[in-house]
């Protein structure tokens with residue numbers, strides 16, 4: 001029996017035990033980012049309800065660039081299974097990108113994607129003009145921090161809010177309670193903790209007398225005075241991005257998110273091999289299906305083991321800011 | 329375009345407290361921005377009480393200057409309690425505008441204080457004319473652009489949208505897009521978007537390439553370490569370009585900076601703006617203006633994103649170069665024309681024989697050595713060691729109250 005089939009069986013047992021308390025909760029959606037149509041297909045097969053894809057010209061930190069034909073392709077695959085495709089258009093846009101924006105949005109609407117993820121109001125303006133029927137998910141990353149801002153963008157046509165990863169669980173629940181639109185949070189993977197427009201890696205390599213940073217390879221920063229914390233750093237079309245040193249893993253707390261009606265769970269695939277991401281998606285799929293019946297059900301420890309089994313040793317898993325107190 | 333058909337741009341200066349506000353206004357700011365007790369990003373800048381604000385507004389308005397309040401945090405759910413009252417109070421004390429980043433705060437402010445003007449903060453990262461248009465359609469009269477916008481992009485924005493544009497011309501800058509950095513949240517547990525930034529970008533890091541789990545250092549023994557520290561912005565020499573691009577408000581950063589900094593920087597920009605505005609055809613940039621700025625500079629300077637994508641030359645690597653720093657030595661309280669003697673309030677140690685410089689609003693500095701000096705009772709002094717002590721000093725040229733006396737740091 002393969003590892004993941006074993007996990008599956010144990011979860012079923014756990015769920016059966018909890019059958020007594022049967023009150024169905026809303027089953028939240030499971031979204032994962034994908035780097036190619038082939039990856040998307042596998043991630044959907046592993047249990048994702050939707051994939052987020054994009055073109056690095058317009059989207060921040062996508063795990064692979066999707067051309068328009070690739071988008072059409074992935075839409076066909078997903079829709080064939082009753083699943084969804086969201087296109088990230090969440091970069092901070094400068095005039096250069098904006099010249100082609102109307103046309104890009106028109107093509108997205110034509111290819112029948114299910115929603116566009118936006119942060120810059122310029123995207124809203126373009127969509128109102130050229131794709132009024134297309135859904136809009138609002139995400140300004142670090143600055144999506146409260147329910148009133150969510151409702152502001154809801155008034156402007158957003159149909160979903162993607163919240164900042166720096167919020168506490170209590171704050172996430174507070175937003176959900178007052179939000180007029182569905183709410184998405186990240187439950188797994190790395191997060192971006194710094195975004196500069198400047199090519200900071202290339203600039204540094206120049207200082208060392210080396211050439212440009214040509215390939216968009218993953219590099220790692222180590223803070224000089226703290227041992228052991230590795231922050232991945234990426235340089236691309238949109239500048240330089242520093243990523244968290246830990247991976248969020250909210251597996252053990254999915255129940256409370258479900259209980260509080262959080263609508264969508266996001267898994268960040270960036271920086272991980274497909275096999276890892278498929279395993280993670282499949283584990284969350286099983287956990288969600290189990291917990292949607294009873295959010296207070298004890299989670300099968302085998303699920304967490306299944307994550308730990310594939311987790312790279314240099315990347316600790318943690319709960320991000322969900323349970324962390326911050327001062328200012 | 330002739331000057332009859334357009335407005336002279338505003339010089340907007342930071343004011344960390346009431347005293348700095350007065351200096352900023354006296355040295356030539358058309359407007360100042362301050363922080364209140366709540367909702368601002370500079371938790372540690374001696375923020376204004378409503379009482380201070382009232383006094384500051386009265387002082388500024390008497391001199392034709394405006395006062396803006398920064399309320400530029402990204403709000404969290406808990407921050408809304410009491411927020412409406414806060415904006416009502418700001419309106420009551422006569423604040424001219426608030427600077428806001430979070431649309432939720434825009435909503436609260438519009439509802440609570442409909443008469444209070446709202447400016448969209450640089451923290452909202454507005455980078456293109458469509459986004460500016462969005463805010464214009466919301467009834468917002470002014471947008472502070474992201475620091476990543478080039479001069480050419482500013483021209484484009486002004487061409488498309490009829491709105492006031494405010495842009496930074498001087499001061500420290502985030503190397504990230506404003507609001508898009510939570511390094512300090514991760515590394516120090518302090519929320520950068522609510523004023524807790526610990527400047528983690530300026531720390532030292534080691535850079536590795538990762539290949540199949542192995543880490544290869546990209547630096548060799550003895551190489552500079554990786555860091556993300558930006559030089560400070562300075563557009564003093566390029567004020568003509570900023571004006572021609574149509575920027576309506578030229579903004580100086582630095583609510584945490586000293587009186588000496590604010591006075592010196594404002595003074596220099598005031599002179600350049602006036603000189604160019606009064607006679608664009610005959611304008612020539614005077615090297616003294618730049619020299620003045622250098623006396624207050626904390627870091628090497630750059631033009632940021634205005635002309636090109638910043639490179640390694642716009643960052644600081646290794647040991648930051650030593651800047652010739654000046655100290656605020658004394659404040660002129662009074663001047664007796666007949667005797668040529670100034671009454672000076674001590675702000676830093678000075679003594680007989682020491683070289684000092686006097687600067688004042690709108691005029692060029694002069695340098696002299698401290699000659700004779702006395703205490704208020706007329707006893708001769710060799711030095712002025714006590715903070716706030718009043719000292720009589722003979723000066724070589726006329727001075728005025730609020731003129732500053734400065735000395736090079738570490739000199740005696």
Ligand code: SF4
Nearest residue numbers: 502503509525528529
């Ligand atoms: S760490 Fe640096 S880039 Fe980040 S908020 Fe602070 S000053 Fe800005």
